Amino acid sequence: MPFAPNAAEPSLGTLPDGDKSGAEAVAHFALQLGRILLQNGGDTAQVQQAVSRFAAALGYEAHLLVSYEALLLTLVGPGGFRTKIGNRIPAMNVGMGALAEAYRILDGVEAREIALPQAQAALDRLEHAPPAYNRWLVASAIGLTAASLSRLFGGDWAAFFICWVAVTLGTRVRQDLGRRGFSPVIVAFGTACVSGLLGGIGARLLGSTTAALCLVAPGMVIVPGVPLINGVQDMIRNHASTGLARIGFALFVIAAIGLGLEVAALVSGVALPLTMVTQTVPLAEDAVFAALAALGFVFLFSVPWHLAWACALCGLGSHTVRAICMHFGLDIVTGTLVGAFVAAGLATIFAQRLRAPAATFAFPGVVAMIPGVYGFRTVAGALQIASAGALPPPGLVDATAGLAVTVVLIAAAITIGIAAPLALAAPRAGLAPPRKL
Numbered sequence: 001m002p003f004a005p006n007a008a009e010p011s012l013g014t015l016p017d018g019d020k021s022g023a024e025a026v027a028h029f030a031l032q033l034g035r036i037l038l039q040n041g042g043d044t045a046q047v048q049q050a051v052s053r054f055a056a057a058l059g060y061e062a063h064l065l066v067s068y069e070a071l072l073l074t075l076v077g078p079g080g081f082r083t084k085i086g087n088r089i090p091a092m093n094v095g096m097g098a099l100a101e102a103y104r105i106l107d108g109v110e111a112r113e114i115a116l117p118q119a120q121a122a123l124d125r126l127e128h129a130p131p132a133y134n135r136w137l138v139a140s141a142i143g144l145t146a147a148s149l150s151r152l153f154g155g156d157w158a159a160f161f162i163c164w165v166a167v168t169l170g171t172r173v174r175q176d177l178g179r180r181g182f183s184p185v186i187v188a189f190g191t192a193c194v195s196g197l198l199g200g201i202g203a204r205l206l207g208s209t210t211a212a213l214c215l216v217a218p219g220m221v222i223v224p225g226v227p228l229i230n231g232v233q234d235m236i237r238n239h240a241s242t243g244l245a246r247i248g249f250a251l252f253v254i255a256a257i258g259l260g261l262e263v264a265a266l267v268s269g270v271a272l273p274l275t276m277v278t279q280t281v282p283l284a285e286d287a288v289f290a291a292l293a294a295l296g297f298v299f300l301f302s303v304p305w306h307l308a309w310a311c312a313l314c315g316l317g318s319h320t321v322r323a324i325c326m327h328f329g330l331d332i333v334t335g336t337l338v339g340a341f342v343a344a345g346l347a348t349i350f351a352q353r354l355r356a357p358a359a360t361f362a363f364p365g366v367v368a369m370i371p372g373v374y375g376f377r378t379v380a381g382a383l384q385i386a387s388a389g390a391l392p393p394p395g396l397v398d399a400t401a402g403l404a405v406t407v408v409l410i411a412a413a414i415t416i417g418i419a420a421p422l423a424l425a426a427p428r429a430g431l432a433p434p435r436k437l
Contacts, residue, residue, distance in 0.1 A: 200268025340417025
């Protein structure tokens with residue numbers, strides 16, 4: 001049944017481009033809002049809830065189907081319904097500043113402070129806005145994150161300096177490959193090769209006593225933690241198709257990073273070990289470097305600068321609490337669960353006080369706990385099994401399987417630890433920001 005506009009439709013102001021159907025305009029901009037959220041790190045429930053709020057504010061009922069590549073919207077109004085498919089989603093990124101701005105526009109539409117033409121202009125500006133931070137600043141900040149992660153794993157100061165330089169240059173390569181339209185999997189592989197090779201060569205030249213961390217830490221900052229966590233959350237909330245797509249994408253990227261690091265290890269002569277002994281650092285040092293690691297992702301995720309302190313505090317709190325838990329004998333999975341719970345609890349408080357999406361704070365708060373190091377070692381073990389032929393050593397198989405299980409359990413602990421406080425604070429809104437008071 002085609003949608004026939006009538007006098008009962010809500011007034012939307014002057015419609016853009018000569019549209020005669022209010023439903024067409026609402027569907028177009030609702031899909032644009034959903035696309036912006038999905039591209040910038042929103043999970044499926046978050047996108048569906050925001051699109052429903054947008055349509056309801058303009059007098060329509062929205063039913064949104066979210067897939068990994070496009071959105072399909074059915075809009076129900078006084079005269080019937082209209083179904084519209086959105087543009088293809090080119091890539092999944094993380095842009096917390098864009099998320100916060102999209103919700104600001106949504107709040108304005110709901111409060112009737114922003115009419116549809118103004119919402120259109122604001123969404124267009126947001127979708128085509130340049131990066132929030134200079135590329136060299138972002139690259140240097142991510143380099144600092146990798147360097148901080150090396151210290152959290154007990155690396156020496158030579159490894160700290162090597163990781164900072166290697167990842168800064170590797171991130172610039174990553175940015176250039178992304179701008180040229182290469183597949184994210186290819187980008188991850190190339191970045192891991194460059195960063196790992198620079199890290200390995202630097203470790204040999206400067207004589208770092210923790211040379212393996214000069215390979216591992218550069219790989220950890222490339223791990224697609226947000227798609228992985230969002231994918232698990234989608235699975236928990238019964239959005240199976242999108243969840244599987246996110247998880248599959250994340251696993252392919254992790255495998256590509258592992259292969260890139262293996263190439264770097266072969267060329268540089270620094271081995272990527274299957275077993276790796278990490279040293280504990282003093283609690284005060286752990287807190288400082290955990291905050292610095294989170295701060296790097298503030299720039300990568302385009303978090304507004306005035307919210308950076310909250311992200312750093314979430315990172316400091318979550319990783320420090322995990323370190324304390326493990327100091328008192330808890331295993332890494334349970335410690336990660338408690339740390340993620342702390343990060344999400346702080347994120348919920350900051351979201352209510354600062355009126356920004358909770359994800360703005362929660363994701364940077366847990367990035368230092370993403371099990372990237374275990375994922376890379378799993379890939380290394382899988383490659384060793386493949387090279388061993390039909391009868392690999394039983395110990396090798398057992399160790400690789402144990403690493404794979406650890407990756408799954410830590411990822412699940414992070415997801416549950418994030419989801420529980422946010423669900424308690426806003427059970428119907430998922431990670432959506434609080435409504436205007």
